[in-house]
Amino acid sequence: MTDAFRNRIDLTFTVNGEQVEATVPAGRHLIDVLRLDLGLTGSHAGCEHGVCGACTVLVDGAPVRGCLTLAAQVQAAEVWTVEGLTDTGAVADLQAAFVARNALQCGYCTPGMLVAAKALVERETVPSRAEIREHMSGNYCRCTGYEAIVDAIETAARARAGEATE
Amino acid sequence: MTIRFDDPNRPNSYIGRTVPRPNAGKLVAGQGRYVDDITLPRMVHVAFVRSPHAHARIVSIDVGDAQAAKGVVRIVDGTEMATICTPWEGKLAHLQGMKTPPQHALAVDRVRYLGEPVVAVVARTRAEAEDAADLVVVDYDPLPAVTDLMTALDADTPIIHEGYEDNLCFRRTNEAGDVDGTFAGAHKVVEGWFKSGRHTGVTLEPRAIVADWKAGEAELTAHVSNQAPHMLQVLLAKHLDLPESRVRVVCGDVGGSFGVKVHVYPDEVATAALSKMLGRPVKFTADRLESFLSDIHARDHEATGRIALDADGRILGFDVDDWAAIGPYSIYPRTSAVEGLQVTNLIGGPYAFDHYRVRSSTVFQNKGICAQYRAVGHPVAVAITEGLVDKAAHEMGIDPVEFRRRNVIRDDAYPVSTVAGLKLEGLSHEKSLDALVEAMDYDALRAEQAELRAKGIHRGIGIASFIELTNPSPFMYGIGGARISAQDGCTVRMDPDGSVVALTGVTEQGQGTEAIMAQIVAEAVGIRPHMVRVVTGDTRVTPFGGGTWASRGAGIGGEAALRAGRALRDQILEVAASMLQGKAAALDIRDGVIVDAETGEDRLPIEEVGRIVYFRGDTLPPDLPRELMQTRHYITSNYPYAFTNGVQASLVEVDPDTGFVKLLKHWCVEDCGRIINPQLVDEQIRGGIVQGIGGALFEEVCYDAEGQMLNGSMADYLVPMSGEMPDMVIRHIETPTEEGALGAKGAGEAGTAGAPAAIMNAINDAIRPLGGEVTAMPFTPERILRALGRIRD
Ligand code: FES
Ligand code: FES
Numbered sequence: 001m002t003d004a005f006r007n008r009i010d011l012t013f014t015v016n017g018e019q020v021e022a023t024v025p026a027g028r029h030l031i032d033v034l035r036l037d038l039g040l041t042g043s044h045a046g047c048e049h050g051v052c053g054a055c056t057v058l059v060d061g062a063p064v065r066g067c068l069t070l071a072a073q074v075q076a077a078e079v080w081t082v083e084g085l086t087d088t089g090a091v092a093d094l095q096a097a098f099v100a101r102n103a104l105q106c107g108y109c110t111p112g113m114l115v116a117a118k119a120l121v122e123r124e125t126v127p128s129r130a131e132i133r134e135h136m137s138g139n140y141c142r143c144t145g146y147e148a149i150v151d152a153i154e155t156a157a158r159a160r161a162g163e164a165t166e
Numbered sequence: 167m168t169i170r171f172d173d174p175n176r177p178n179s180y181i182g183r184t185v186p187r188p189n190a191g192k193l194v195a196g197q198g199r200y201v202d203d204i205t206l207p208r209m210v211h212v213a214f215v216r217s218p219h220a221h222a223r224i225v226s227i228d229v230g231d232a233q234a235a236k237g238v239v240r241i242v243d244g245t246e247m248a249t250i251c252t253p254w255e256g257k258l259a260h261l262q263g264m265k266t267p268p269q270h271a272l273a274v275d276r277v278r279y280l281g282e283p284v285v286a287v288v289a290r291t292r293a294e295a296e297d298a299a300d301l302v303v304v305d306y307d308p309l310p311a312v313t314d315l316m317t318a319l320d321a322d323t324p325i326i327h328e329g330y331e332d333n334l335c336f337r338r339t340n341e342a343g344d345v346d347g348t349f350a351g352a353h354k355v356v357e358g359w360f361k362s363g364r365h366t367g368v369t370l371e372p373r374a375i376v377a378d379w380k381a382g383e384a385e386l387t388a389h390v391s392n393q394a395p396h397m398l399q400v401l402l403a404k405h406l407d408l409p410e411s412r413v414r415v416v417c418g419d420v421g422g423s424f425g426v427k428v429h430v431y432p433d434e435v436a437t438a439a440l441s442k443m444l445g446r447p448v449k450f451t452a453d454r455l456e457s458f459l460s461d462i463h464a465r466d467h468e469a470t471g472r473i474a475l476d477a478d479g480r481i482l483g484f485d486v487d488d489w490a491a492i493g494p495y496s497i498y499p500r501t502s503a504v505e506g507l508q509v510t511n512l513i514g515g516p517y518a519f520d521h522y523r524v525r526s527s528t529v530f531q532n533k534g535i536c537a538q539y540r541a542v543g544h545p546v547a548v549a550i551t552e553g554l555v556d557k558a559a560h561e562m563g564i565d566p567v568e569f570r571r572r573n574v575i576r577d578d579a580y581p582v583s584t585v586a587g588l589k590l591e592g593l594s595h596e597k598s599l600d601a602l603v604e605a606m607d608y609d610a611l612r613a614e615q616a617e618l619r620a621k622g623i624h625r626g627i628g629i630a631s632f633i634e635l636t637n638p639s640p641f642m643y644g645i646g647g648a649r650i651s652a653q654d655g656c657t658v659r660m661d662p663d664g665s666v667v668a669l670t671g672v673t674e675q676g677q678g679t680e681a682i683m684a685q686i687v688a689e690a691v692g693i694r695p696h697m698v699r700v701v702t703g704d705t706r707v708t709p710f711g712g713g714t715w716a717s718r719g720a721g722i723g724g725e726a727a728l729r730a731g732r733a734l735r736d737q738i739l740e741v742a743a744s745m746l747q748g749k750a751a752a753l754d755i756r757d758g759v760i761v762d763a764e765t766g767e768d769r770l771p772i773e774e775v776g777r778i779v780y781f782r783g784d785t786l787p788p789d790l791p792r793e794l795m796q797t798r799h800y801i802t803s804n805y806p807y808a809f810t811n812g813v814q815a816s817l818v819e820v821d822p823d824t825g826f827v828k829l830l831k832h833w834c835v836e837d838c839g840r841i842i843n844p845q846l847v848d849e850q851i852r853g854g855i856v857q858g859i860g861g862a863l864f865e866e867v868c869y870d871a872e873g874q875m876l877n878g879s880m881a882d883y884l885v886p887m888s889g890e891m892p893d894m895v896i897r898h899i900e901t902p903t904e905e906g907a908l909g910a911k912g913a914g915e916a917g918t919a920g921a922p923a924a925i926m927n928a929i930n931d932a933i934r935p936l937g938g939e940v941t942a943m944p945f946t947p948e949r950i951l952r953a954l955g956r957i958r959d
Pocket of ligand 1 (some may be wrong): 005006044045046047048049050055056065066067068081086
């Protein structure tokens with residue numbers, strides 16, 4: 001690591017609706033800022049390589065990989081994690097559907113799954129199962145085999161669209 | 167009083183129902199507490215300098231620059247580590263002839279696999295520890311690496327361990343009947359060659375430990391992502407020279423385990439030792455590269471086999487020679503010999519025949535250590551068996567379902583002792599096949615397949631019957647001297663308000679252990695499941711038990727919970743009878759109310775018993791027992807294992823131009839005995855199937871000839887993602903075990919056991935008319951194109 005890389009930066013941004021100020025190493029990634037500096041351990045690191053999706057959080061409304069996003073990139077941004085989304089009830093229906101359908105086992109992938117799925121259920125139209133599978137294909141789950149996750153998202157999407165589920 | 171499980175209208179009928187998991191709510195809210203989430207005061211972090219060679223002598227270690235680096239607290243090498251932590255040997259006494267050398271927490275003098283921990287660097291942060299680890303200079307003298315399975319025992323192959331005559335860890339031949347004579351005289355003999363790739367668990371949460379030695383209390387607390395806390399407690403105590411009661415292992419939320427987290431790992435033991443050295447908490451969390459290098463690997467088998475048939479297509483015998491490559495050490499304490507051992511027992515498992523010979527040879531390699539991973543040996547044995555069976559059916563011109571119907575052990579034949587030596591209490595292969603055919607609409611699918619074939623679309627249907635070992639007795643490990651508990655226990659305690667805390671020795675890694683324990687205790691006591699708080703994974707408070715592995719949680723832990731719950735109920739009723747001046751036998755507990763057993767009429771709320779016992783015990787007769795806390799332990803005794811059975815089917819479409827396999831649908835009919843929670847069982851099966859599919863189609867840890875890993879990242883080691891996975895239809899047959907009152911067998915591994923064979927048979931069903939056949943997993947597009955002759959070089 002070079003000295004320049006070791007330098008620290010001052011960050012001001014919003015996390016879960018709260019203004020946050022922090023001084024962090026410049027090379028630090030968002031997932032570490034959340035977990036180590038802010039104690040928001042709901043978001044997880046699975047690969048630190050951009051592949052597994054466990055670190056997915058919302059930055060300015062879009063799902064991003066917390067392990068690929070440098071702290072400096074969230075300066076002045078609005079970040080939402082599973083903790084905040086839980087508090088506001090923004091994904092309460094998805095969470096309830098995940099629990100009802102047992103769309104989680106160990107739960108390690110779940111916060112990332114919920115954030116990724118949020119974008120899908122907010123669309124105007126109800127996604128097909130194939131679309132759900134495709135959209136979620138950046139989020140790895142070793143436990144469930146995915147079908148229950150697809151079911152849960154489908155249930156939540158239909159409910160939001162006012163369609164009855166079977 | 168026994169519970170009438172067959173009556174769905176019985177009171178408190180929670181066993182057999184889909185009840186939500188009590189711990190799911192916190193996990194969806196991001197309130198899980200996994201090991202890496204834990205931060206303790208004065209905690210420091212360890213990073214390991216790992217061997218860059220597959221095999222080398224350690225000439226010297228220079229930690230000078232590293233020592234001076236920012237944040238460094240302590241640097242320890244293998245020699246120093248060995249002064250406070252004794253080495254171990256993953257051996258079982260009953261596996262005759264097995265050998266494996268002592269393994270140290272940090273390598274001493276020699277490294278024998280890529281990624282073996284050599285030096286531990288402790289610093290204030292993980293980043294500082296990693297930076298300093300980069301500054302440690304280890305001078306290695308490389309030695310030739312042994313990396314090929316089939317030549318591992320050749321005379322000119324270097325021997326990995328000094329003092330050994332060869333690279334053989336363990337060999338077993340299981341033979342019965344007249345194999346040579348039977349094959350010589352058979353109507354037909356069909357042969358095959360099979361390979362299972364080396365794969366690994368890729369738990370999304372990497373292995374992690376926070377070890378916290380408190381000198382003042384002379385106690386080590388280890389928060390570990392693990393599935394066998396008491397085993398780890400005992401072994402940490404042994405190797406760090408502590409009384410077992412002074413080691414507390416806590417397994418909170420575990421982010422997937424699948425057998426990866428049931429073993430003793432050098433880096434984790436080193437972390438515990440470092441905490442003892444430093445007198446402060448030390449954290450180790452594997453990063454993903456470390457996971458690929460140092461988590462256990464599994465499978466890596468190659469086998470030739472043949473099956474003998476009579477003129478009616480009846481199986482006469484199996485003859486298989488299986489080879490398995492492990493790392494340079496057998497895993498501790500379970501050994502790496504068990505996967506091969508299972509193959510020698512499980513070949514031909516579903517079928518009736520009289521002549522059997524299976525040999526398995528487990529050899530050392532300079533690669534990562536292979537060990538028990540979900541379904542241990544079953545996917546290998548089922549692929550060999552079902553591959554041969556399918557080929558036999560094809561060559562005899564018999565439909566694969568019909569061929570299996572002719573050969574499976576009849577449902578009314580049990581109990582059965584098989585030619586391989588397995589004791590089977592009760593299985594349902596015939597009923598399972600019937601249910602599968604119905605669920606699939608088999609004939610219609612076959613018709614559709616033929617129709618599409620005419621249009622140049624190549625679909626295949628693959629079937630795989632299987633048996634699965636669950637509920638192991640001490641015959642698995644304890645008999646060999648390993649301190650791995652086959653019994654398990656449960657303590658239930660009624661609090662004054664009538665709610666119950668249940669402490670169990672089995673653990674939760676997402677299967678739903680806590681849910682089924684709550685259901686069982688609720689039904690046993692007579693209260694609602696939400697009134698039961700289940701506590702798992704803390705050796706300080708839970709009864710000594712084995713943890714969750716080999717699909718034992720429901721069958722063993724569940725039976726203990728049932729008995730403890732019944733004992734508590736009886737105790738509550740005894741007190742209530744005294745209070746009501748009646749007879750306990752005339753009372754029952756329903757929905758938390760003590761009622762007249764005959765009429766169902768309310769007599770007393772259960773919390774009134776709590777109030778009297780805990781706060782006004784003076785009003786009860788002095789000699790009345792009043793322990794509203796009961797513990798029961800359970801161990802199986804009639805059968806060494808409770809076998810389950812099932813059958814899977816896969817529908818695939820193969821593109822002969824690209825070699826791509828599209829999974830269209832998957833079916834599984836499974837018989838795990840009494841089902842406690844149907845949804846949880848289904849999801850265990852689904853998750854297991856997808857893990858099996860991973861091994862069949864994508865997953866392989868690749869090493870080059872020098873023992874360097876070629877794909878140690880999630881971008882390069884492919885795992886199943888949602889896009890490619892099929893929907894899965896799950897059906898059940900219930901043949902409860904009669905060993906306990908609960909009747910549950912395990913369900914956690916059946917999906918993984920059967921899926922690879924089903925996929926293999928489906929692919930071959932699709933490409934056989936094109937002249938191709940694949941038997942080496944994973945079935946990559948390249949391998950399929952080669953099988954079809956589309957690429958040749
Ligand atoms: S941890 Fe960020 S994608 Fe895996
Ligand atoms: S629930 Fe365990 S990784 Fe998805």
